[in-house]
Each structure stands twice: as C-alpha cells, then as structure tokens.
Amino acid sequence: MMRSLKKKVSRRDFLRTSALSGGGLLIGFNLLSACKPEAKMPRNISEINFQDFNAFIKIGEDGYVTIISPNPEIGQGVKTAMPMIIAEELEVSWDKVIIEQGKLNTNDFDRQVAGGSQSIRHGWEGLRATGATARQMLINAAAIRWGVEASTCRAEEGKVINEQGDQYYYGELVADAAKLEIPEKVALKSPKDFKIIGQNATNVDMDAILGGQALYGMDLEREGMVYAAVRHPEAFGQTLLSYDDSATLKIKGVLRTLAFGDKIAVLATNTWAAFQGKDALKVEWKDGPKMESSTDHEKILTALLDSPQADIRREDGQVDQAMKQADFLLERDYHAPFLPHNCMEPMNFFAHVQPDKVELIGPIQTPAGSAKRVAKELNRAPEQISVEMTRMGGGFGRRLYGDFVLDAAIISDKSGLPIKLVYSREDDMTAGIYRPAMKYRIRAAVKAGKVSAYEMKEAGINGNMYGLIPNFFPAAAIQNYRVTSIKHQSDITIGAWRAPYTNFIGFAEQCFFDELAEQMQKDPISLRLELLENAKDHLDDKIQYSPQRMIDTIKLVARKGNWGKAKPGRYQGFSAYYSHNTHVAEIAEIEMVEGLPVVKKVTAAVDCGIVVNPTGAINQVQGGVIDGIGHALYGELQFENGKALSDNFDNYKLIRMREVPEVEVHFVESQEHPTGLGEPGLPPAAAAVANAIFKASGQRIYRQPMLKAFQEAAQS
CATH class of the missing domain: 3.30.365.10 (Aldehyde oxidase/xanthine dehydrogenase, molybdopterin binding domain)
Known part of the structure; x- marks a missing residue:
C-alpha cells in the first residue's frame, strides 16, 4: 500500500522552454515537483538566470544533452540516476549526456535536499515527463519539416525518423522545437522498452574522483x-x-x-x-546544571520506560485486556547508545x-x-x-x-x-550531532498459538520516532497494537543518523520477533509470513507498508539465502524491515572464531520498485548493510559529565575492510515506481546478525554494541 506525498502541479507550471541564443533548446523544469506558481520562463534568452528553475535540460545543436540538477550529491548516486531517467524518455544515448551541478535557488523552489532516500521516488514521474516532453517537441519539429503527422515519426538514439527512413539529428531540430508549444499530453515509454533504465551506469563523477579533481x-x-x-x-x-x-x-x-x-x-x-x-x-x-553521563542516561531511560507516562503514537484494539488474557507474555528491553556520523570528509x-x-x-x-x-x-x-x-x-x-x-x-x-x-575529527566527534541514545520495551501476548497483542514503548534522549513509524509493520498485523514514546531533554545535541530511529527500531523489533518465534516454537520466517497475511485483512489509510510486497521480498531472500540450509559451521539469522518506502529482508551467516561471532555473508532481498541503475542500487544496499553491521557490532559513544569519551578512530572502532562480509543483493522484479535505497538496507542488518549469533551461541543480544554485549554475557 504505497502512497505518494508528491505535490500535484500543472504541466504549464512544470515545464518552460526557450531557445538558446547560441542555438539549441532549453527546458526549465521542476525536478521534485516543487515549482512555485510564480516561477516564469523569461521572454528572451538574455534574461535567463539559470537558478530561476529547479533544474534544466539543454539540448545543443551538437546533439549533446546537458542536465543541470540542484540536488546535493552525497554518494547516493542521484547525480547519475536522475539524468538516466530523463535520457531514457528523451531517447538519447547515455554517452551524449552531460551532468552539471546547479546552485541553490531560494526564490522559486521548495526542496533541494539530500535526505530521507526520497530523491528518485519524488522525481520519477516529473523526470520522465520532462524527457518525454522534450522528445515529443523534437518529433513535432521534424514532422512539420516533412509535412507529415507527428504520429508517423519516432525518436531513436538522438534522431527523429519518419516512415520512409528519413532522419534528422536532434541538433538539427532544436531551434525549431524551441518555438513550439509545449504538448499537454505526452506518452511515456513502457518499461519493457527501457534501454537506459535498468542498465548499469558508472557514477558520472567517477573519473574526476579517481583523478583527484576538485569536487569536494x-x-x-x-x-x-x-x-x-x-x-x-x-x-x-x-x-x-x-x-x-x-x-x-x-x-x-x-x-x-x-x-x-x-x-x-x-x-x-x-x-x-x-x-x-x-x-x-x-x-x-x-x-x-546538567553535566550528564552515560550512567545517568541508562537510569533515566529505564525510569522513563517504567513510568506510566508516554505519548500514544498509535493504538488499536484492547491491548491491556489482551495482555491479561494471554497464555503467555514476552517482554524485553533493548538499548541503543549515542553514535557519531564519522563522515570521511571532515x-x-x-x-x-x-x-x-x-x-x-x-x-x-x-x-x-x-x-x-x-x-x-x-x-x-x-x-x-x-x-x-x-x-x-x-x-x-x-x-x-x-x-x-x-x-x-x-x-x-x-x-x-x-x-x-x-573541523578536525575530534571537533566533530566531541561537539557534533549524534544518533540519540534510546531504549525500547517491547511486549507481546500469545493466545491459542497466535500473537494477540503487541506494545512498544520508546524512551529517547532529546528525540522520539517520527510519525510514520508506528504505521509500519507490525501495525495491522496484530489486532491489539500500541506504540508510545517519551523523551528526556538533555544538552547533548542529537539529529538524524542514517535511517533515523528505524536504524535501531529495526534491530529491537526484529530481534524480538525472532525470540517470540522461538517461544512459540515457530520458524522465524513462518511467523513473519503469518503476521503479514493477517495484515492484508486489516489495512487502513495510515498503514505505510505493503504486506504482499514484504511477503514477496521475504520469500525471495529465503530462496536466494538458502534459509535453513547453512553450510556446516555457519549459522543463519533472519530479519525484515520496511523503511523509506522500501521493503528489505536479510539473512546473515556467521561463524564462531575463537569464541567470537564473525559475519561471513549477508543475503539481501529488496523491493524498491523499478531499479534505475543496478550498479548504484547494489552499492547503496551493500553500503547500508555494512554500515549497519559495523556500527551495531562496535559503535558506542559514551559521555562523562557532558564530555564525549571517544574523539578519534583510535578509541572509536569502525568496521575494518577485513571484517566486511560478502553482501549479495537481489531485487524483486517490479513495475512499481522506484522507492528509497540509501537507508533501507541498514535497519534489518543488525538484527539478522544478532539472530544468527543466537543460533550459534544461544545468547540473545539486547543492546549495542553487540560484540561488547556478547562478550559481557559470555563472561557473566
């Protein structure tokens, strides 16, 4: 059940065209459908300010297409993937496309942000319409020259061709096309006809990055x-x-x-x-007056969980009554430490x-x-x-x-x-902005072999989950369901950290369901599928995920990851989580080496709709998995009297290259619109590893960093 949050804008507000003084066609368009109604295309090319529009597509007389994009490039690949979408509908060879970074325009546009894994999702329809509109205008210009109906012509590889096989290159048509009216309706290509979308494309900045050119x-x-x-x-x-x-x-x-x-x-x-x-x-x-330490936070967050006070984020059914009538209850607490971001570039x-x-x-x-x-x-x-x-x-x-x-x-x-x-590394680690320390208490009731009630309470330092999360799984899957939150105000600054809040909720929730499956004597995957089937009959307008898409994703990872058929000496753990509009399921495989768990492989299945650039998509999922595993195993920033105790990589451990597991990524075949990828691979990763650790050792992990928690439990 996917819902678009994108604004509706008219095509007249969405596109403007003009002729370039040096020859060519300029189309100003709104990359993320955030064009304000007062944004106008200038009458004369001399009046054009290239920040008057959110983005531009320029087609020169040489046939090259230049796409000017304002979105920040943070390594998520939008500078490559977004132009691929335009080039696909424009019917131009990818080697004829040039990408330029635009500047900020604060006058006419609302969203120039790199965050939330939303760029491709929000831009999909608008980018396609832009490319298709430019293609149709070039076809119309050629048809006028030939004196034929535009419907008898087609565009192909930067050319317009008629029924007799005559052709014009785009560069020969741009001056005429710029004088034409913008078509109100254009046909978009069928996904089966895609030539660029779905094909591997190298990062457009790769040569400059490898050559040490000034990009950063x-x-x-x-x-x-x-x-x-x-x-x-x-x-x-x-x-x-x-x-x-x-x-x-x-x-x-x-x-x-x-x-x-x-x-x-x-x-x-x-x-x-x-x-x-x-x-x-x-x-x-x-x-x-408040020089807080991590020991203070431990006590404060536990007290908040014990407190009857909390803000209700979602409540269905009769949770308390179902808990009282249960055959048995399972209750567990999960703890997340503060984490710095540790960007490689200061x-x-x-x-x-x-x-x-x-x-x-x-x-x-x-x-x-x-x-x-x-x-x-x-x-x-x-x-x-x-x-x-x-x-x-x-x-x-x-x-x-x-x-x-x-x-x-x-x-x-x-x-x-x-x-x-x-900033030095020490500046950012000791006076930066962090993932907040959090605690979660999860309870579930089981009645007659079914999960009859579920409650999750969140206690956080300075922040709580954003409003959509309570409408993720297992909302709708369990009849009696409640999510609440409460926070403690601190002087320590917190903020978004890759997959905000879901980065740890995914761990807590999916570790809990694994243990619940064990208590119910059910296979962990079977329990998830059972709950998801139940969710199909109880969806409402607030539910964010699609039960069927998650089912398909889980079944794909079970096949590709050979669930239940691990090699001798390897132990598997499963996890699945929906975030940033994308469904992800993962199977981690670990081995015990000298008494410690070592992650050897993670198989990930992802439903992110149509995959625009497979190379970039795989990189995003692999990066999220590795990031999630590394920080969950090792990451922890503690405070004493308000002071961060780690200030550089000699006393804050990040995952090393030799510790990186094989990450195998599979995508669910889909014709749905693309969804996020920069973040969704991270939330399920830690739980998959933790659940594998249990299979190997019998030890459940309830707090991060997991390796420290495992060692402390082994010594106790």
Whole structure:
C-alpha cells in the first residue's frame, strides 16, 4: 500500500522552454515537483538566470544533452540516476549526456535536499515527463519539416525518423522545437522498452574522483581566503568564561583569534596552523546544571520506560485486556547508545560575507535551510545569500545540520575575510550531532498459538520516532497494537543518523520477533509470513507498508539465502524491515572464531520498485548493510559529565575492510515506481546478525554494541 506525498502541479507550471541564443533548446523544469506558481520562463534568452528553475535540460545543436540538477550529491548516486531517467524518455544515448551541478535557488523552489532516500521516488514521474516532453517537441519539429503527422515519426538514439527512413539529428531540430508549444499530453515509454533504465551506469563523477579533481568541499580554494578552526566547549552544557591566546599567536601561520558565542575561532594561513593554534588556547569553561553521563542516561531511560507516562503514537484494539488474557507474555528491553556520523570528509565550508552579498560554498545536505539560518544570524535579506554545493564525502544525516556553515559565516562576518572553516575529527566527534541514545520495551501476548497483542514503548534522549513509524509493520498485523514514546531533554545535541530511529527500531523489533518465534516454537520466517497475511485483512489509510510486497521480498531472500540450509559451521539469522518506502529482508551467516561471532555473508532481498541503475542500487544496499553491521557490532559513544569519551578512530572502532562480509543483493522484479535505497538496507542488518549469533551461541543480544554485549554475557 504505497502512497505518494508528491505535490500535484500543472504541466504549464512544470515545464518552460526557450531557445538558446547560441542555438539549441532549453527546458526549465521542476525536478521534485516543487515549482512555485510564480516561477516564469523569461521572454528572451538574455534574461535567463539559470537558478530561476529547479533544474534544466539543454539540448545543443551538437546533439549533446546537458542536465543541470540542484540536488546535493552525497554518494547516493542521484547525480547519475536522475539524468538516466530523463535520457531514457528523451531517447538519447547515455554517452551524449552531460551532468552539471546547479546552485541553490531560494526564490522559486521548495526542496533541494539530500535526505530521507526520497530523491528518485519524488522525481520519477516529473523526470520522465520532462524527457518525454522534450522528445515529443523534437518529433513535432521534424514532422512539420516533412509535412507529415507527428504520429508517423519516432525518436531513436538522438534522431527523429519518419516512415520512409528519413532522419534528422536532434541538433538539427532544436531551434525549431524551441518555438513550439509545449504538448499537454505526452506518452511515456513502457518499461519493457527501457534501454537506459535498468542498465548499469558508472557514477558520472567517477573519473574526476579517481583523478583527484576538485569536487569536494575540502578541495575548495579561493583567492585571499584564510583557514579557520574552532575551539568548542569541552563538554555539553559548558559556557565560555575567558581564554588566553598568547601561546596561540606565537604559532607560525596563526593570524588572529576571535570569540563568538561559546566558541573561539583561530584564523591562520593553513589548516595545520589553525589546528595547532586551537589546541594551544588556554580556556576557562563554566559547567552547566546538567553535566550528564552515560550512567545517568541508562537510569533515566529505564525510569522513563517504567513510568506510566508516554505519548500514544498509535493504538488499536484492547491491548491491556489482551495482555491479561494471554497464555503467555514476552517482554524485553533493548538499548541503543549515542553514535557519531564519522563522515570521511571532515565538516568544512567556505564563507565570504561582503557588504552586499554572502557567498557560501561547500558540502551541505540542506542548502536552503542553511542559507536561512545564515540570513537570520547576520540580519541579511534572503536574496543576498548564495549557496553553491560541492560533492560530499559522506553525510549520513550529519550534513543536514548547517552548524558548520553558520560558524563559517559568523567568522567571516566578524573578521571581514573569506573563510575556509575546517573541523578536525575530534571537533566533530566531541561537539557534533549524534544518533540519540534510546531504549525500547517491547511486549507481546500469545493466545491459542497466535500473537494477540503487541506494545512498544520508546524512551529517547532529546528525540522520539517520527510519525510514520508506528504505521509500519507490525501495525495491522496484530489486532491489539500500541506504540508510545517519551523523551528526556538533555544538552547533548542529537539529529538524524542514517535511517533515523528505524536504524535501531529495526534491530529491537526484529530481534524480538525472532525470540517470540522461538517461544512459540515457530520458524522465524513462518511467523513473519503469518503476521503479514493477517495484515492484508486489516489495512487502513495510515498503514505505510505493503504486506504482499514484504511477503514477496521475504520469500525471495529465503530462496536466494538458502534459509535453513547453512553450510556446516555457519549459522543463519533472519530479519525484515520496511523503511523509506522500501521493503528489505536479510539473512546473515556467521561463524564462531575463537569464541567470537564473525559475519561471513549477508543475503539481501529488496523491493524498491523499478531499479534505475543496478550498479548504484547494489552499492547503496551493500553500503547500508555494512554500515549497519559495523556500527551495531562496535559503535558506542559514551559521555562523562557532558564530555564525549571517544574523539578519534583510535578509541572509536569502525568496521575494518577485513571484517566486511560478502553482501549479495537481489531485487524483486517490479513495475512499481522506484522507492528509497540509501537507508533501507541498514535497519534489518543488525538484527539478522544478532539472530544468527543466537543460533550459534544461544545468547540473545539486547543492546549495542553487540560484540561488547556478547562478550559481557559470555563472561557473566
């Protein structure tokens, strides 16, 4: 049961065309159906501001097609996959397509965001319509030249061909096509006729990445710019009292220091001098009233779970009554620690604040939101703020938050200099934005061999699940069902971390169902399928997932992963989870090596609708699985008196290349519209491994990091 949240816009608002002064056809279109009604195509090409539209497709007289896209590229592959969709409907060879990164347009468009695994899903229909419209206009132009009906002509490989076999290349037609009316209705290709969609395509930036060309924020250089580093409070809840910069100013390359808020900036001619200067500062901090530690959070979250208070997110049936009438109950608690994002590219941004404008350049997932924050902080008009986006060396939600953008702008404003701000790894890990620490308590009732009731309560630090999650499985699958949440306010900053909240809910829920299946003496997959079949008869308008699509996905992974037929010495665990509009099921295989679990293989089955770029899609799923396993096995950020105890990779373990398992990915054949892929592969991964660990050792895992929990249980 999939529902589109996309705005409805008229084709007139969606597309505008114009002739290029140098020859060619320009189509301005709204990449994500967010075009505001007042956005207008200029009468003359000289009036065109290439930020007046969310994106452009330009067809030159040489036949090459240039697609200008504003969406931030974070490694999710949209800079490749989205143009593939346009090129498919346009009927142009992929080697004739050129991709350019656009800038932020805050005047006419609402959504230029990399987040939520929604870019392809939201852009699918609009991108296809754009390509198909351009194709039809070129066909119409050729038909007029030949004096024939457009229906007797066809487009193929960048040409228009008539019934006699005569042909025009697109480059010969663009000037005429630009003068024509935009067709109100165009035919979209049948998926069976796709030539580009569904074929492997190399990342369009691959050569530049391998060649070390300047694509990332860290590569950016501007004449006259200086480097800045920032000294943050050493612990959450602290404020700045005073500082001594005498030692800092003696360091070669350091230019000056300045304080803003509770931070101190060090300006220098290079990053090394800035970092050294930052460390040389002598700072006096004042502790706040809530200097919390991880031991505090453990007690606080448990108390919140024990409390009768909570916000009801969804409630069906009579949960309490069903619990009282049960043949038996199962109740378990699951604990998630704080996690940093650990992007490979450090947080960085360029800012140049001038009297009449503010120039911002760098890696950011939310350019519009960051521009608004800067405008508000500097008391500038929004139109004075420009943002250029670079490719990002990882984001995972961290670059949704423009704190580093704001820092760069403030430092530039106060110093009057163009600033390149760079955070060190320690800066981001100790003063960053984290996945929140969470606890979940899950209870289920079983009556006459059936799951009769289910309740999940969430307790979180500073945040709770977003509104859609209570309408994921097992909603509708269990008649008596309740989801509640409660949170504790802390000074520690939290935010989205790859697959927000579902990254751990998936672990807790799917570990719980595995244990429930054991108690019911049922195969774990059989229990899921039984519940999903029941859900078909109890769907409502709020339910987000499709029981049948999840059933098909589970059956596919069971076949491809040889469920129940593991090699001697290997143990299997199963998990399935729906998030970001995509259904995923995974089977993990582990071996016990010197008493410890080692993940050897994960088989993943995915229903994400039509797969646009199989190479990119496989990479996304593999990355999500590996990320999920690595952080679940090893990741943990603890606090003592408000201070993060891990500050770099020597004391915070990430999964190593030698520890990465084989990840085999299979896609459910589908004609449904594409859905998300950057995040959905992650939530089921940890539970599949944890359930395999139980098969191998008899030990259930209830908290992360799992390896630490396993070792502690083995020693007790």
